[in-house]
Amino acid sequence: MAKRERTRAVRREKPLTWEEVRSRNSVERIKHEKQPFDLIDELPRLAETPYEAIDENDILRLQWWGLYHDKPKIGHFMMRVKIPGGVLTAEQLRVIGRLSVEFGQNKGELTTRQCIQLHNIELPNLPEIFQIMKEAELTTAGACGDILRNITSCPVAGIDPHELFDTRPVIDELAAFFYGNREYSDLPRKHKWTLAACPHHCNVPEIHDIGLIGTVQDGEVGFAITVGGGLSTAPRIAQSFGVFVRPEEAREVLQGLLDIWSNDLTYRRSRGKARFKFMVDDHGPDGVRERLESHLGRALTPLKEAPTPIGRTDHMGVHAQKQQGLHYIGFPVFPGLITGEQMMAVAEILAEYGNDFRITREQNFILTGIATADVEQVIARMAALGFSLDVNPVRGHSIGCTGNPYCNFAVGETKPRLVRLIDHLEARFGEAIADLRFHLDGCPHACGQHFIGDIGFQGTTKRTDDGKIQAYDIFLRGGMGKEAAIGKPILRRVATDDLELYVERLLSLYLSERRSEETLQQFCAAKSDEEIVAVMEGALSERSVG
Numbered sequence: 001m002a003k004r005e006r007t008r009a010v011r012r013e014k015p016l017t018w019e020e021v022r023s024r025n026s027v028e029r030i031k032h033e034k035q036p037f038d039l040i041d042e043l044p045r046l047a048e049t050p051y052e053a054i055d056e057n058d059i060l061r062l063q064w065w066g067l068y069h070d071k072p073k074i075g076h077f078m079m080r081v082k083i084p085g086g087v088l089t090a091e092q093l094r095v096i097g098r099l100s101v102e103f104g105q106n107k108g109e110l111t112t113r114q115c116i117q118l119h120n121i122e123l124p125n126l127p128e129i130f131q132i133m134k135e136a137e138l139t140t141a142g143a144c145g146d147i148l149r150n151i152t153s154c155p156v157a158g159i160d161p162h163e164l165f166d167t168r169p170v171i172d173e174l175a176a177f178f179y180g181n182r183e184y185s186d187l188p189r190k191h192k193w194t195l196a197a198c199p200h201h202c203n204v205p206e207i208h209d210i211g212l213i214g215t216v217q218d219g220e221v222g223f224a225i226t227v228g229g230g231l232s233t234a235p236r237i238a239q240s241f242g243v244f245v246r247p248e249e250a251r252e253v254l255q256g257l258l259d260i261w262s263n264d265l266t267y268r269r270s271r272g273k274a275r276f277k278f279m280v281d282d283h284g285p286d287g288v289r290e291r292l293e294s295h296l297g298r299a300l301t302p303l304k305e306a307p308t309p310i311g312r313t314d315h316m317g318v319h320a321q322k323q324q325g326l327h328y329i330g331f332p333v334f335p336g337l338i339t340g341e342q343m344m345a346v347a348e349i350l351a352e353y354g355n356d357f358r359i360t361r362e363q364n365f366i367l368t369g370i371a372t373a374d375v376e377q378v379i380a381r382m383a384a385l386g387f388s389l390d391v392n393p394v395r396g397h398s399i400g401c402t403g404n405p406y407c408n409f410a411v412g413e414t415k416p417r418l419v420r421l422i423d424h425l426e427a428r429f430g431e432a433i434a435d436l437r438f439h440l441d442g443c444p445h446a447c448g449q450h451f452i453g454d455i456g457f458q459g460t461t462k463r464t465d466d467g468k469i470q471a472y473d474i475f476l477r478g479g480m481g482k483e484a485a486i487g488k489p490i491l492r493r494v495a496t497d498d499l500e501l502y503v504e505r506l507l508s509l510y511l512s513e514r515r516s517e518e519t520l521q522q523f524c525a526a527k528s529d530e531e532i533v534a535v536m537e538g539a540l541s542e543r544s545v546g
Contacts (some may be wrong), residue, residue: 016265024269027102031056031186036064036145040130047124051075054123064147064185066140070119071408078406079104079121079129080143083166084175085153086359088113093138093357094347099129100340108343110336112399112449113150113192114359115143118340120408131247141180146187146274148178148258152208154198155358155366156328159321164197164214165221170247171195177251184258186275188267192230195223201309205360206238206484207231207452209276210248210257215307222246223302225253227288228280229444235486236277239285243300252296260291311480314362316396317389318375321368327375328358328368332389332396334422335415336363345385353378392426393434399449402458403442407512410442412459412470417496424500425507432511436520440472451487452478454520455503461492470496476505477531479521490524490532502536507536 022029039046039061046054051074060071062077070076081096088096096116100108103125104118109115121129133139143150151174160167174195178184194203197214205211205226212223223245227237245253257276261267268283269275280288293299316330346367350357355369370378379389401407403414418440424432439453450456456475461468471493479489494502510523524532533539 011381016269018265021265021268023166023395025271025274027271028268030060031146034059034061035182035185037141037180037185038063038184039065043127043130047127049123051123061145061496064142064145066143067121068144070406071404071410073408075122075143076119077121077123077415078402079118080151080178081110081116081118082132082139082141082143082180083115083170083359084151085157086150086155088357088359089098090347090351090354090357092136092138093350094344095138097340097343097345097347097395099132100343102340103129104340106340108338108340109402110333110338110365111361111365112361112447113347114152114155114361115150116359117402139180144183144187147185147191148187149190149192151175151178152192152194152203152361153484154196154200154202154315155330155360156319156321156368157196157198157199159323159326159328159368159515160198160315161320161322162199164199164216165247167197167212167214167247170176170212170250174254177255181300184255184262187258187262189271190278191258191261194229195250197221199310200313201307201481201540202313202315204449204452204480206480207235207449208238210254211238211305213255215244215303217244217301217304220246221233223250224307225255228277229284230277231449231451232274232275232277233272233509234277235446235451236281237484239280240303240306241285241289242303243289244303245300253292253300256295257288258290260288312326312481314364314393315360315366316364316378316393321405323369325372326368327370327372328366329370329375329378329382329389329536330360330364330396331382331389332391332393333364333387334391334395334398335400335418337415338365342385342387344380346387349378349381362397362399363373392431394422394426394436395437397436397451398422399440400437401441401443401445401448403448409445410459411461411474412442412496414440414442414459417499421500421503426505428504429507429511433507436507450475450478451483451544452480453487454479455506456487457499458489460493462495464495472496472499474536476524477521479519483519483521485521488529490529491536503536505538506532506536 001032018503022033067077105120158168194208195212196203211226225241226238353374358366400415400418403410437454439450440457441448441450442459457472462471473489475487
């Protein structure tokens with residue numbers, strides 16, 4: 001991963017006080033007036049109060065219980081189930097499906113943070129919903145809000161023959177300690193960790209606040225750490241922290257990093273600067289490490305060599321597990337949508353034939369523990385439910401954020417628009433685009449990770465003589481893994497009706513002129529912005545550039 005040479009100069013000023021922070025930042029004041037986790041004790045009151053009469057501050061506090069306004073704001077909510085590493089039992093999946101059917105209009109979606117989201121949830125139903133979830137050992141606590149979000153991982157941790165070691169015990173330890181922990185429920189803003197020993201780095205540590213990457217040093221397994229990654233309106237690629245951490249040290253080190261960030265009021269003054277990546281910007285990885293070592297009272301083990309991924313994977317299809325005679329099967333769920341009825345039906349198949357249901361970063365799922373003799377039967381039954389393996393792999397790679405019609409931030413279509421785009425490109429190019437990744441977001445928050453797709457799209461609007469229309473910015477040169485980079489918006493405000501043609505022109509040129517094994521990211525990096533724009537706008541013929 002590329003390392004930034006300079007860190008931002010830290011301005012020295014009089015230390016902030018909590019009083020000043022709360023006067024400048026209304027969310028800090030709201031959290032101080034009532035601890036958001038305490039709202040659970042007021043659920044009966046909220047359930048009986050007409051939606052219009054509920055204090056908007058309490059609506060904000062509901063984020064700590066995994067709830068956001070659905071669009072429009074008329075009393076329906078998105079509810080996010082927080083699932084460590086994205087792993088569910090068949091019974092837990094069945095329960096979430098049941099909740100979707102009974103309370104969420106039979107709708108659900110898989111997320112890039114390995115959670116499941118339901119929509120159309122009404123507050124009067126929360127007491128019953130939370131009781132059902134508690135009985136199934138499920139929770140929404142800390143799925144949203146200024147808190148440690150869901151810890152993500154490789155979706156085949158513990159079963160992949162190629163992993164360096166099984167990281168599940170570390171994930172379980174971290175989730176047991178931090179999930180629902182009031183001491184760490186008031187961070188400056190959301191905070192994201194990922195942890196895996198997948199040799200492909202499929203969990204993209206480069207875009208996380210903190211990434212733990214499995215490695216081996218001097219014959220001992222442990223983690224290299226990256227810090228300061230993140231997307232949204234100030235995207236960053238994480239940098240090496242330069243330390244080697246043994247599995248038994250992971251919680252102490254991560255807890256220390258949370259402590260020094262959370263206790264520095266500099267990062268609570270403004271919501272726009274309340275992310276861990278800005279501390280890394282200000283002090284650099286070395287400066288943050290010095291603060292951590294001072295906090296811990298000991299030096300950390302230096303990292304001798306940063307691990308690099310061996311390539312890309314989405315873990316789709318049939319694969320042998322390290323457990324003899326068992327397989328895992330990855331099913332594309334394009335574009336990440338799954339009904340409650342489908343969840344319950346998948347749970348029934350899983351209970352009969354397998355072990356776990358696991359969610360991937362690409363909004364797909366994996367069934368584990370399938371015996372060799374049952375593989376074909378499971379594939380056939382899943383296809384009958386609408387989850388076929390016989391699809392173009394691009395459908396398993398491509399990501400669309402929640403967007404319209406549910407998200408209040410989205411300014412354009414997301415999942416339906418991505419489906420139309422892929423349908424068109426698949427009809428035009430077929431298997432030639434199988435390895436490409438298209439990421440489409442409805443706003444700059446980048447829940448669909450458009451900054452690191454082979455081609456990324458961010459929803460916007462465009463003014464015309466007939467008024468404002470839906471449009472998209474097109475991002476190129478982004479990537480992950482060995483070529484981790486933040487994409488650049490090469491074209492702005494491309495009308496939605498022109499999107500297919502613009503992308504088709506670029507891919508026609510790429511597929512006809514690329515060198516062997518050349519990625520789209522490398523191809524675009526070798527051309528100027530002006531050349532690419534000319535091709536996509538049709539000003540030059542497809543073969544006249546380069």
